[in-house]
Amino acid sequence: MKITQISIFLENRKGRLSEVIDVLGNSSINVRALTVAETENFGVLRMVVDNPTKAIETLKDNGFVANTTDVIAVEVADEPGALASLLKVIDAGGLNVEYMYGFVERKVDRAMMIFRFDDTHKAADILAASGVKVVGESDIENI
Amino acid sequence: MIWNEDVECLDRDGLKKIQSQRLIDLASYVYDKNPIYKEKFDLLGVKPSDIKSIDDIKKLPFTTKIDLRDSYPFGIFSESIDKVAEIHVSSGTTGNPTVVGYTKDDLHLWSTVMARSLCCAGAEPGDMMQVAYGYGLFTGGLGFHYGGIEMGLTVIPASSGNTRRQLKIMQDFRPRILACTPSYAIYMAEEAKKMGIDTRKSSWEIGIFGAEPWSEQMRKEIEDTWGIIATDVYGLSEIIGPGVCQECTIKQGMHIFSDVFYPEIIDPDTGKDVAEGEDGELVITTLTKRGIPLIRYRTRDIVSITYEKCACGRTSPRISKVKGRTDDMLIIRGINVFPSQIEDVLLGIEGTQPHYQLVITRSDKGLDQIEVLVEVEDRFFSDEIKRLSQLESLIKERLNSTLSIGVTVRLVERGTVERSEGKAKRVVDNRHL
Numbered sequence: 001m002k003i004t005q006i007s008i009f010l011e012n013r014k015g016r017l018s019e020v021i022d023v024l025g026n027s028s029i030n031v032r033a034l035t036v037a038e039t040e041n042f043g044v045l046r047m048v049v050d051n052p053t054k055a056i057e058t059l060k061d062n063g064f065v066a067n068t069t070d071v072i073a074v075e076v077a078d079e080p081g082a083l084a085s086l087l088k089v090i091d092a093g094g095l096n097v098e099y100m101y102g103f104v105e106r107k108v109d110r111a112m113m114i115f116r117f118d119d120t121h122k123a124a125d126i127l128a129a130s131g132v133k134v135v136g137e138s139d140i141e142n143i
Numbered sequence: 144m145i146w147n148e149d150v151e152c153l154d155r156d157g158l159k160k161i162q163s164q165r166l167i168d169l170a171s172y173v174y175d176k177n178p179i180y181k182e183k184f185d186l187l188g189v190k191p192s193d194i195k196s197i198d199d200i201k202k203l204p205f206t207t208k209i210d211l212r213d214s215y216p217f218g219i220f221s222e223s224i225d226k227v228a229e230i231h232v233s234s235g236t237t238g239n240p241t242v243v244g245y246t247k248d249d250l251h252l253w254s255t256v257m258a259r260s261l262c263c264a265g266a267e268p269g270d271m272m273q274v275a276y277g278y279g280l281f282t283g284g285l286g287f288h289y290g291g292i293e294m295g296l297t298v299i300p301a302s303s304g305n306t307r308r309q310l311k312i313m314q315d316f317r318p319r320i321l322a323c324t325p326s327y328a329i330y331m332a333e334e335a336k337k338m339g340i341d342t343r344k345s346s347w348e349i350g351i352f353g354a355e356p357w358s359e360q361m362r363k364e365i366e367d368t369w370g371i372i373a374t375d376v377y378g379l380s381e382i383i384g385p386g387v388c389q390e391c392t393i394k395q396g397m398h399i400f401s402d403v404f405y406p407e408i409i410d411p412d413t414g415k416d417v418a419e420g421e422d423g424e425l426v427i428t429t430l431t432k433r434g435i436p437l438i439r440y441r442t443r444d445i446v447s448i449t450y451e452k453c454a455c456g457r458t459s460p461r462i463s464k465v466k467g468r469t470d471d472m473l474i475i476r477g478i479n480v481f482p483s484q485i486e487d488v489l490l491g492i493e494g495t496q497p498h499y500q501l502v503i504t505r506s507d508k509g510l511d512q513i514e515v516l517v518e519v520e521d522r523f524f525s526d527e528i529k530r531l532s533q534l535e536s537l538i539k540e541r542l543n544s545t546l547s548i549g550v551t552v553r554l555v556e557r558g559t560v561e562r563s564e565g566k567a568k569r570v571v572d573n574r575h576l
Contacts, residue, residue, distance in 0.1 A: 007526035009519045011556050037528045041553045042519075044528055065519045065557050069526045098527060116526070 001128070001136045002070040002120055004052040008045040009065040012038065020045060020064065027058040032140055033114055035101035046101070048073065048114055050141045070120045073135040074127060078104055078111045086113065086132060093126035095119070146262040146294060147255070150402050151457045155450070158458070161402050162197040165430035170194040170203070173436055176221040179214060180204075180438065197405065200428060205414070205439045208241065211381065215239040222246055222434045232280040233380040234479045234547065237487050243282075243380050244434040250289065252431060253383050256400050257290020260389035263398055263457075264374040265349045266320055268295030273312060273347075275323035275331075276354065276477070277303040282384025283354050283477060287322045290386060296320070303327065306334045317346035324477045325357040325365060325373070329509030332368045343370045351376050353385060354477035355511075356465060358575075375464060381440055382427050388462055393454045396461030403431050406460060407439070408448045411469045422447050424469050425462065443469045471570065475503065475511045478548045482569045485515060488541045492534075497523075500560040505574040513550040515542060518557050 010016050017036070024031060034047040049055045052068060059066040076082040083102075090097065098116040105112060112135060117123035127134050145151050150161070171191040173180040183204040184190065193202055211219050212235045220227065227244035235241045245253065266272065272291045276283030284302055291298040299318060301309055309331060312318070321328065328350060335342050347369055353376035365373045377397050378385035387404050388397035399406050408423040409416055417423035425442045429435075445467040450460045473480045482501060489497055498518040505511050517538060525531055531554060539552040561568045 005526065007524075009524050009531075009554075009556060011559070039528060039532055042531065042555075044526055044531070046526055063556075063558055065521055065524045067521060067524055067526065 001134045002124055003048060003073050003137050003140055005069045005071040006047050006049060006052055006055050007067055007069055008059060010043045010045050012041055012043060023058060023062045024055060027054060029055045033101060033103040033112065048140060069116065072115045072117065072120065072123055072127065074113045074115065075133040075135050076111050076113060078109045089130045089132055095123045095126060144262050144267060145456065146259040151259065151459055153458060158402060159197055162405055162430060166197050166200060167194050169430055169436055173221055173438060179210065179219060203438050205441055206437045207441050211241050212239055216242045220244050220435050227434050231282045231380050237483045241381065246434040249432050249434045252403065253286060253386060254289040254293035256383065256386035256403065257286050258294035259400060260376060260386050261290050261294055263389040263391045264351050265372060265392045266296060270320055271297040271316060271318035272320035272322060273299045273301050273318040275301050275303055275309055275327060282380045286385040306331055310335055310338065310340060313346055319346065320349045321347040322351040324354050325352040325361050326355060326476065326509040326511060328352060328365045333508045342368050345369050347371050353377060355474045379442060381437060382429055391453060391455040391457065395453065396449060396463055398457050398459040398461055401460055405430055406448060419450060420447055422466055443472065445469065473503065475513055476548055480546055484545055485542060488545050492538060492541065498560045500569060500571060502571045503574055511574065515550050515552050516555045516560060517552060518560055519554050
């Protein structure tokens with residue numbers, strides 16, 4: 001089970017990040033998780049939102065360079081050692097993590113980790129087989 | 144001193160006689176030796192026998208950089224390659240570079256016109272000259288080198304770069320003449336100040352600066368900083384390299400050695416002569432070259448000309464500083480850069496041409512920098528930073544090798560490149576030349 005991540009190209013320019021968030025907010029899109037990776041001159045903003053189809057349309061209409069990527073969201077308990085055991089599963093399965101980021105849910109004691117693997121399908125299969133709780137698109141919408 | 148007083152101070156009629164005889168010889172020479180010129184002549188229905196004086200030059204066809212590019216590498220040579228003694232290469236507009244070849248006689252011609260140039264700038268036999276133009280495929284370094292030896296200078300082939308060593312050479316050897324690009328002269332002054340060197344006390348008294356556009360304001364800055372007379376030199380590799388024109392110490396235009404490089408100033412659209420003193424495109428015929436003689440070569444440089452005798456005693460006509468270009472060529476640190484070259488590289492990488500823009504700046508230190516902004520498009524955008532960084536490095540590497548100068552590349556968002564009436568602005572030159 002995989003979910004859709006939105007990636008947006010951003011120049012390192014003052015106020016640029018808030019412009020993206022504004023555009024999404026004005027279209028009633030809710031950002032669930034977000035991370036920025038940057039170099040000296042540019043950055044890539046990656047996010048998980050409640051409505052990726054609408055988000056990408058909105059961004060393109062507003063002239064942003066953006067695309068979608070399949071990632072895997074995994075639920076872990078919000079307690080010490082939980083992420084470590086998840087990473088052991090990933091390691092044992094021979095999966096390569098391109099990057100990852102996480103967020104904590106408000107109402108329950110859970111954390112969500114977003115993984116970008118080099119092979120998304122293989123990762124989804126291995127994680128499911130290991131009893132890890134992989135989160136689907138509908139779960140993201142309902143957070 | 145005047146290197147060749149007989150020619151450089153000759154009255155107009157005398158000069159015309161020499162030019163006429165040389166053009167008559169040249170017309171038969173290229174017609175017999177070079178299929179490209181034969182075809183050009185035939186197309187216009189002109190035969191070498193139609194050329195009876197220099198005024199008949201108007202009957203002859205133009206030559207352009209495209210002719211050189213299309214005949215890469217040696218097609219435009221009139222002499223077979225085994226008779227060519229030296230080859231130099233400069234940038235072309237797209238694809239192949241421009242290749243020029245010199246026979247042994249051409250090298251001698253180069254030496255003598257450079258000797259004339261050096262004398263024009265005030266050099267005297269026995270002076271020492273530091274040549275800080277690049278040596279190699281670029282014509283700057285070797286042109287000055289040959290001329291210096293021809294006229295009896297002591298030549299230091301320092302080449303460009305390694306500024307600390309340049310300054311040490313200046314302090315220890317005490318050369319009187321400095322030859323380099325004007326921006327490098329400014330850059331060296333900055334470095335010298337940092338090292339605690341009093342630039343006003345430099346050994347240099349004469350500077351010969353060229354290979355890139357520079358303003359009167361830069362001249363004043365260089366003269367004040369280094370305490371020298373700064374003179375302007377003009378040349379292009381297609382004609383010979385440096386040594387086509389040189390300013391004398393009067394500094395009222397550059398003397399063009401018209402007994403060997405015959406100038407015409409034309410309206411670039413109609414091809415007709417403009418009046419003396421009016422701006423137009425400089426067209427040059429190499430009257431005596433053998434390896435790669437060019438007839439009515441379109442330099443694309445906009446200048447004006449005067450035929451008045453100069454206060455220095457020379458009668459050779461004088462051209463103004465280059466006031467512009469009829470194409471979009473830029474000169475960065477002495478290297479010719481065409482926006483089309485950058486387009487070529489980008490096309491080669493992505494298949495279709497993304498929007499790009501060149502931003503040229505001159506640093507406080509006087510060095511020109513090119514930054515290439517490339518707009519990121521959906522089809523090569525990636526969520527992975529490493530892929531974008533790889534793309535950035537790949538563009539940079541390809542551009543550096545194509546242009547022969549270092550550029551910085553910056554990926555930017557869509558819409559960053561200014562567009563006016565839908566057309567992207569390809570070049571932003573912030574140098575205020």
